[in-house]
Amino acid sequence: MNTVFLAPDQVVLMLPGITRGQLAQWRYLGTGGPRYRKLGKKVLYVESEVLEWVEGSARTGTAREAS
Template sequence: MNENIEVYLTPLQTCALIPGMTKGHLAQLRYAGTGPVFLKPTPRTVLYRRRDVVAWIEASERTSTAA
């Protein structure tokens, strides 16, 4: 697979990439503006770039459970 080709994911595909994520929770994250960056090419279509989803997951890295 060519590394330069962008991979776009539907919300369902994005949920499959993130353990425990549901479409409903992903929609809540979109509404709150706290989830991965997303695209809306049409009013009823939501897409995510795979690299943005991975970056969002990576940004959640923690070394402690304290606050």
């Protein structure tokens, strides 16, 4: 299996409604978003991990989840 790396702009194209700024905010705060790699100043995402992150957010209802 080949690993496909994506730049933030490519991730934004995959995820309608998510902005490059939102991705940056998630990275800065460490509060969400898909996992990423940082090589120097370059930020990269693994395509399969972005898709897993989206699938992990699947919900069946809007009620608050039990704690």
